[in-house]
Amino acid sequence: MTPTSDPSDDPADGRTSGGARPARRGHRARRGEGQQLREDILDATEELLVAAGDEQAVSIRAVAEKVGRTSPAIYLHFDDKDSLVHAVCERLFDRLADRMDTALADIDDPVERVRAAGHAYVAFATEHPAAYRVLFMDRNDWTGHESTMEGLHDSVAFQSLYRNVVDAYDAGRFHGPGPELTSLALWMGMHGLASLLIAKPSFEWPEQEFLVDLLCEQSLRGLLHDEIG
């Protein structure tokens, strides 16, 4: 995770743990310590992005001020604003896998695992609306992965559902067009729900958990119809 391979730690640097460091303007990083500033920039951007809730509201100048540098210094570490924001969001979304693992830890039934995965997915999306928007609602072609259905499997977002759908099929619980298409359809439903909640937060939606269950119910009834017939 964090590149803590730096042996020469300078305690006189005045660093505080957590959040963007208070690096003073004019205090320049030592040779080879550029990577540290890179991390600080990511932290600062994430903070601003979460606070603003909108990519547009985050400016390079604001990020620079937060890390105690001037705006052109940012471009020493990132090609442009897009790649900076994108890096932040991908870093954020790497935590989705962990979130899934903890959410599904105590659940054995494959179908219940699918349902729980849907809940965790939507919950994660609405907890990180700005990141979700950047990665899945803004136009940018495609998020570092190959733009094919095979590439989709590398996406944590898709995987989180897919794996459990595969298990449900393997356990003989699902009857449908196969795990690939089933999880694609499920994912699209969950994405539709998540993106609407994010795009229209002031709309008086029914409870998020209720909506996830509603969507799951509607899909699962068809997939399970042999069981509940």
Added chain:
Amino acid sequence: MTPTSDPSDDPADGRTSGGARPARRGHRARRGEGQQLREDILDATEELLVAAGDEQAVSIRAVAEKVGRTSPAIYLHFDDKDSLVHAVCERLFDRLADRMDTALADIDDPVERVRAAGHAYVAFATEHPAAYRVLFMDRNDWTGHESTMEGLHDSVAFQSLYRNVVDAYDAGRFHGPGPELTSLALWMGMHGLASLLIAKPSFEWPEQEFLVDLLCEQSLRGLLHDEIG
């Protein structure tokens, strides 16, 4: 010597049906004719929005130039860029209702009507990606309608599915949580599909029609399970 500063007007950009009129700079509208320019501004903005495919790529200055005025003149007719773009998109989406009517004209079976409504909805969305993005994927609270579930019924987008779902329930074909929740879930699925197609156009998705059918199938199998059991 810039060729674009030629004072003589471009005759080729003559008024075509639905296009922006070639109003010359300096020719000011007569008293009471401000509404005509307002329409011209809407036309010009729609043209630019469709051409660019992105709200961000449309600038007030470009709109002003297209209607032969200066940029502050736009603000005589619209509060700000947001309300201009929004007005354009709502005007565009008013055509969705007609689209639905023609798409469903020859279909009697209520369930098939729901399926066809889904197809028409997603098709309309992907044919007007910029407008769909502005209305349903960007953050703006909420599109002129009341932000309640009751207000959702005024939305053409929702109505287009809802009416047919009601019919399917009335015909005794659907068995589920009721037309309101069923159409909400169906709409969220269709929105998820449409918004992903729009957000990631370069992704090699399966065919759009196949995806709509896939989602319909997954939902309808549950709703219809008495019939196909």
Added chain:
DNA sequence: GCGCTAAGTTAGCGTTGATAAGTTAGCGCC
């Protein structure tokens, strides 16, 4: 001490949405 260069800075370009303040055309009215 000398040079190299990573890591910055200062200054500024071009564009954007938006505003303040000035101007002009057209109409009613005496």
Added chain:
DNA sequence: GGCGCTAACTTATCAACGCTAACTTAGCGC
């Protein structure tokens, strides 16, 4: 026929943005 009112517009400008060119300086090896 001239006066004034005001709708409809322009000119000039602001502050903020992403981004770049060109310069500077700190720290390291030699």
